[in-house]
Amino acid sequence: GAVxxxxxxxxxxxxxxxxxxxxxxxxxxxxxxxxxxxxxxxxLMLMAxxxxxxxxxxxxxxEKDKFLINHASLTLSTLTVTSAHPEDSSFYIxxxxxxxxxxxxxYFGAGxxxxxx
Amino acid sequence: AQSVSxxxxxxILSEAASLELxxxxxxxxxxxxxxxxQYPGQHLQLLLKYFSGDPLVKGIKGFEAEFxxxxxxxxxxxxxxxxxDTAEYFCAVRLGYTGTASKLTFGxxxxxxxxx
Numbered sequence: 001g002a003v004x005x006x007x008x009x010x011x012x013x014x015x016x017x018x019x020x021x022x023x024x025x026x027x028x029x030x031x032x033x034x035x036x037x038x039x040x041x042x043x044l045m046l047m048a049x050x051x052x053x054x055x056x057x058x059x060x061x062x063e064k065d066k067f068l069i070n071h072a073s074l075t076l077s078t079l080t081v082t083s084a085h086p087e088d089s090s091f092y093i094x095x096x097x098x099x100x101x102x103x104x105x106x107y108f109g110a111g112x113x114x115x116x117x
Numbered sequence: 118a119q120s121v122s123x124x125x126x127x128x129i130l131s132e133a134a135s136l137e138l139x140x141x142x143x144x145x146x147x148x149x150x151x152x153x154x155q156y157p158g159q160h161l162q163l164l165l166k167y168f169s170g171d172p173l174v175k176g177i178k179g180f181e182a183e184f185x186x187x188x189x190x191x192x193x194x195x196x197x198x199x200x201x202d203t204a205e206y207f208c209a210v211r212l213g214y215t216g217t218a219s220k221l222t223f224g225x226x227x228x229x230x231x232x233x
Contacts, residue, residue, distance in 0.1 A: 095161075105151075
Protein backbone atom coordinates (compact mmCIF):
# COMPACT_ATOMS: atom_id res chain seq x y z
CA GLY A 1 0.00 0.00 0.00
CA ALA A 2 0.87 3.66 -0.19
CA VAL A 3 3.44 4.83 2.34
CA UNK A 4 3.79 8.27 3.82
CA UNK A 5 6.92 9.06 5.75
CA UNK A 6 7.02 11.85 8.30
CA UNK A 7 10.20 13.16 9.85
CA UNK A 8 11.18 13.75 12.58
CA UNK A 9 8.99 11.59 14.76
CA UNK A 10 9.80 13.66 17.80
CA UNK A 11 11.38 17.04 18.31
CA UNK A 12 12.12 19.08 21.39
CA UNK A 13 13.04 22.71 20.92
CA UNK A 14 13.48 25.92 22.84
CA UNK A 15 10.87 28.62 22.77
CA UNK A 16 11.45 31.05 19.91
CA UNK A 17 13.09 28.61 17.55
CA UNK A 18 11.61 27.32 14.31
CA UNK A 19 10.98 23.68 13.58
CA UNK A 20 10.54 22.03 10.19
CA UNK A 21 8.57 18.83 9.72
CA UNK A 22 8.77 16.86 6.49
CA UNK A 23 6.11 14.71 4.91
CA UNK A 24 7.03 12.47 2.00
CA UNK A 25 4.98 10.13 -0.14
CA UNK A 26 7.35 7.26 -0.82
CA UNK A 27 5.68 5.28 -3.58
CA UNK A 28 3.18 7.64 -5.17
CA UNK A 29 2.84 11.20 -6.31
CA UNK A 30 0.80 13.29 -3.95
CA UNK A 31 -0.85 16.25 -5.58
CA UNK A 32 -2.57 17.04 -2.30
CA UNK A 33 -1.24 16.81 1.22
CA UNK A 34 -2.98 17.68 4.45
CA UNK A 35 -1.58 18.81 7.78
CA UNK A 36 -3.40 17.99 11.00
CA UNK A 37 -2.87 18.78 14.63
CA UNK A 38 -3.96 16.45 17.39
CA UNK A 39 -4.27 17.48 21.03
CA UNK A 40 -4.26 14.85 23.78
CA UNK A 41 -7.47 12.86 23.84
CA UNK A 42 -8.90 14.94 21.02
CA UNK A 43 -9.52 14.45 17.36
CA LEU A 44 -7.37 15.40 14.44
CA MET A 45 -7.98 18.98 13.48
CA LEU A 46 -7.17 19.95 9.92
CA MET A 47 -4.76 22.84 9.76
CA ALA A 48 -4.25 23.25 6.05
CA UNK A 49 -4.52 21.66 2.65
CA UNK A 50 -1.44 21.77 0.50
CA UNK A 51 -1.44 21.41 -3.27
CA UNK A 52 1.77 20.98 -5.18
CA UNK A 53 2.98 24.19 -6.73
CA UNK A 54 0.42 26.46 -5.13
CA UNK A 55 -0.20 28.18 -1.84
CA UNK A 56 -1.67 26.18 0.97
CA UNK A 57 -5.27 26.67 2.03
CA UNK A 58 -5.48 27.23 5.76
CA UNK A 59 -8.42 26.42 7.96
CA UNK A 60 -10.10 29.16 9.93
CA UNK A 61 -8.13 30.10 13.00
CA UNK A 62 -4.81 28.72 11.78
CA GLU A 63 -2.12 31.38 11.46
CA LYS A 64 -0.47 31.00 8.08
CA ASP A 65 2.53 33.07 9.14
CA LYS A 66 3.01 30.81 12.13
CA PHE A 67 2.64 27.54 10.30
CA LEU A 68 4.43 27.81 6.98
CA ILE A 69 3.62 25.09 4.47
CA ASN A 70 5.61 24.39 1.35
CA HIS A 71 4.62 21.74 -1.16
CA ALA A 72 7.51 22.07 -3.55
CA SER A 73 7.27 18.69 -5.24
CA LEU A 74 4.81 15.88 -5.80
CA THR A 75 6.39 13.84 -3.04
CA LEU A 76 7.30 16.39 -0.39
CA SER A 77 5.48 18.87 1.78
CA THR A 78 6.99 20.66 4.75
CA LEU A 79 5.43 22.34 7.75
CA THR A 80 7.53 24.92 9.54
CA VAL A 81 6.43 26.07 12.96
CA THR A 82 7.98 29.50 13.22
CA SER A 83 9.03 31.02 16.54
CA ALA A 84 7.57 28.10 18.41
CA HIS A 85 6.09 28.60 21.86
CA PRO A 86 4.95 26.09 24.48
CA GLU A 87 1.34 26.36 23.30
CA ASP A 88 2.48 25.00 19.93
CA SER A 89 3.42 21.72 21.60
CA SER A 90 1.28 19.08 19.98
CA PHE A 91 1.17 16.07 17.71
CA TYR A 92 1.33 17.03 14.05
CA ILE A 93 0.23 14.54 11.40
CA UNK A 94 0.38 14.77 7.65
CA UNK A 95 -1.53 12.83 5.05
CA UNK A 96 -1.21 12.54 1.31
CA UNK A 97 -3.57 11.58 -1.44
CA UNK A 98 -2.60 10.46 -4.91
CA UNK A 99 -4.12 12.30 -7.84
CA UNK A 100 -7.23 14.41 -7.74
CA UNK A 101 -9.96 11.82 -7.98
CA UNK A 102 -12.66 12.18 -5.35
CA UNK A 103 -12.33 8.56 -4.36
CA UNK A 104 -8.68 8.79 -3.53
CA UNK A 105 -7.87 7.91 0.01
CA UNK A 106 -5.70 9.85 2.43
CA TYR A 107 -2.64 7.97 3.61
CA PHE A 108 -1.22 9.13 6.89
CA GLY A 109 2.24 9.64 8.24
CA ALA A 110 3.16 8.43 11.72
CA GLY A 111 3.10 11.93 13.15
CA UNK A 112 5.57 14.29 14.81
CA UNK A 113 5.42 15.07 18.48
CA UNK A 114 6.61 18.61 19.06
CA UNK A 115 7.57 19.72 22.55
CA UNK A 116 8.48 23.37 23.02
CA UNK A 117 10.28 24.17 26.25
CA ALA B 118 -19.75 22.99 8.59
CA GLN B 119 -20.05 19.27 9.07
CA SER B 120 -19.26 17.66 12.41
CA VAL B 121 -18.69 14.09 13.49
CA SER B 122 -19.67 12.64 16.86
CA UNK B 123 -18.31 9.52 18.45
CA UNK B 124 -20.17 9.02 21.68
CA UNK B 125 -18.06 6.21 23.06
CA UNK B 126 -14.77 7.65 24.24
CA UNK B 127 -13.37 4.57 25.92
CA UNK B 128 -14.65 1.04 25.50
CA ILE B 129 -13.36 -1.99 27.37
CA LEU B 130 -14.29 -5.45 26.12
CA SER B 131 -13.22 -8.98 26.78
CA GLU B 132 -11.84 -11.03 23.94
CA ALA B 133 -14.57 -12.60 21.80
CA ALA B 134 -17.12 -9.96 22.78
CA SER B 135 -18.99 -8.15 20.04
CA LEU B 136 -18.16 -4.56 19.24
CA GLU B 137 -20.22 -1.64 18.02
CA LEU B 138 -18.82 1.87 17.94
CA UNK B 139 -21.16 4.71 17.16
CA UNK B 140 -20.54 7.48 14.66
CA UNK B 141 -22.97 10.24 13.73
CA UNK B 142 -22.40 13.13 11.40
CA UNK B 143 -24.21 16.35 10.75
CA UNK B 144 -24.45 17.12 7.06
CA UNK B 145 -27.47 16.77 4.86
CA UNK B 146 -25.76 16.30 1.54
CA UNK B 147 -23.82 13.47 -0.02
CA UNK B 148 -20.98 12.25 2.15
CA UNK B 149 -18.14 9.79 2.00
CA UNK B 150 -17.57 7.97 5.27
CA UNK B 151 -14.45 6.39 6.70
CA UNK B 152 -13.24 4.49 9.71
CA UNK B 153 -9.56 4.72 10.55
CA UNK B 154 -7.67 2.78 13.20
CA GLN B 155 -4.54 3.83 15.04
CA TYR B 156 -2.69 1.06 16.81
CA PRO B 157 -0.40 2.11 19.67
CA GLY B 158 2.63 3.89 18.28
CA GLN B 159 1.52 3.55 14.68
CA HIS B 160 0.02 5.77 12.03
CA LEU B 161 -3.63 5.97 11.07
CA GLN B 162 -4.74 3.16 8.79
CA LEU B 163 -7.93 2.91 6.77
CA LEU B 164 -10.29 0.20 8.04
CA LEU B 165 -13.12 0.72 5.60
CA LYS B 166 -14.92 3.34 3.59
CA TYR B 167 -18.33 4.06 2.12
CA PHE B 168 -18.89 6.09 -1.02
CA SER B 169 -22.12 4.71 -2.48
CA GLY B 170 -24.03 1.49 -3.11
CA ASP B 171 -24.51 -1.23 -0.52
CA PRO B 172 -24.77 0.55 2.84
CA LEU B 173 -23.14 -2.39 4.59
CA VAL B 174 -19.45 -2.23 3.92
CA LYS B 175 -16.82 -4.71 4.92
CA GLY B 176 -13.30 -3.73 5.76
CA ILE B 177 -10.11 -5.34 6.84
CA LYS B 178 -9.63 -7.57 9.90
CA GLY B 179 -13.28 -8.58 10.09
CA PHE B 180 -14.69 -5.10 10.62
CA GLU B 181 -17.84 -3.86 8.97
CA ALA B 182 -19.89 -0.69 9.10
CA GLU B 183 -23.42 0.19 8.15
CA PHE B 184 -24.44 3.50 6.67
CA UNK B 185 -27.94 4.52 7.74
CA UNK B 186 -28.74 7.71 5.90
CA UNK B 187 -31.91 8.46 7.85
CA UNK B 188 -29.98 8.36 11.10
CA UNK B 189 -26.85 10.09 9.78
CA UNK B 190 -24.91 7.20 11.23
CA UNK B 191 -22.02 4.98 10.22
CA UNK B 192 -21.47 2.57 13.09
CA UNK B 193 -18.52 0.22 13.16
CA UNK B 194 -19.02 -3.41 14.16
CA UNK B 195 -17.08 -6.57 14.71
CA UNK B 196 -18.72 -9.79 15.91
CA UNK B 197 -15.78 -11.02 17.97
CA UNK B 198 -12.91 -8.77 19.01
CA UNK B 199 -9.36 -9.87 19.60
CA UNK B 200 -6.73 -8.52 21.94
CA UNK B 201 -4.90 -7.19 18.87
CA ASP B 202 -7.85 -4.90 18.13
CA THR B 203 -6.82 -2.69 21.03
CA ALA B 204 -6.41 0.69 19.37
CA GLU B 205 -7.95 4.10 18.81
CA TYR B 206 -10.73 4.21 16.23
CA PHE B 207 -11.66 7.36 14.32
CA CYS B 208 -14.70 7.98 12.22
CA ALA B 209 -14.29 10.57 9.46
CA VAL B 210 -16.56 12.29 6.98
CA ARG B 211 -15.82 13.94 3.67
CA LEU B 212 -18.23 15.94 1.57
CA GLY B 213 -18.94 13.73 -1.41
CA TYR B 214 -18.53 15.37 -4.75
CA THR B 215 -16.39 14.62 -7.74
CA GLY B 216 -13.35 16.72 -8.31
CA THR B 217 -10.29 17.47 -6.28
CA ALA B 218 -9.49 15.68 -3.06
CA SER B 219 -11.34 17.29 -0.22
CA LYS B 220 -10.74 17.42 3.48
CA LEU B 221 -11.79 14.97 6.14
CA THR B 222 -13.58 15.89 9.34
CA PHE B 223 -12.73 13.50 12.16
CA GLY B 224 -14.61 12.43 15.23
CA UNK B 225 -12.90 12.60 18.61
CA UNK B 226 -12.00 8.94 18.50
CA UNK B 227 -12.87 5.90 20.58
CA UNK B 228 -10.23 4.10 22.52
CA UNK B 229 -10.89 0.36 22.48
CA UNK B 230 -9.22 -1.79 25.07
CA UNK B 231 -9.60 -5.55 24.70
CA UNK B 232 -8.76 -7.66 27.71
CA UNK B 233 -7.75 -11.29 27.67
